[in-house]
Amino acid sequence: MEQSGVRVGIEVRPAGVGVLTVRGELDYDGVPLFDEAVGSVRAEGVHRLLLDLSDLTFMDSSGVNAFLRVQRDARAEGGWLRLANPQPSVLRLIELVGLTAAIPLYDTVGDALAG
Template sequence: MEQSGLRVRVEVRPVGVGVVTIGGELDYDGVALLGNAIGSLRDQGVHCLLLDLSGMTFMDSSGVNAFLLAQRASRAQGGWVRLANPQPSVLRVIELVGLGEAIPLYATVGEALAA
């Protein structure tokens, strides 16, 4: 899926974890696309989400809020959200707003899946 400079790819791993790979810029215009992708996983009964940020180059407060909403919804269903592999510009935002304290942050997708 692609829209407004944002690319989102979704896959369900055999362990029941939905991996959402995000590329490009996550801002107000792209939040709906991310929400639809996450919603498609929830429709399949997947509530454990790994957000792979390796291709994401920008995130504003809309993206931060989208991640927090995803976490809240996943926890309500007994699941979780983990963030992995942010680029330096996105990591800076995560650190500035303290998002890594609210949602676990891992250096790699492998580490996040193993946690």
């Protein structure tokens, strides 16, 4: 899926974890595509989600709010949301807004899957 500078790859792992690889720029224009990708995974009954941020080069407050929304919805269904491997610019925003107080952050996808 691609729109306005953001691309989202989806993979559902055998353990029932949806791994979404978010690439490009997640801003106001890209959030609808991100939400659509998350919705397609959740529609399949997958509520344990991992966002691989290794190729996300930019995110603004719209992306932060989208992550918080996904986390809230996942928890409501008995699942979770984890973040992994953000680039330095995205990590700065995550730390600045204190996002890790609400959503666990891991260095690698493997760590997040094991977490």
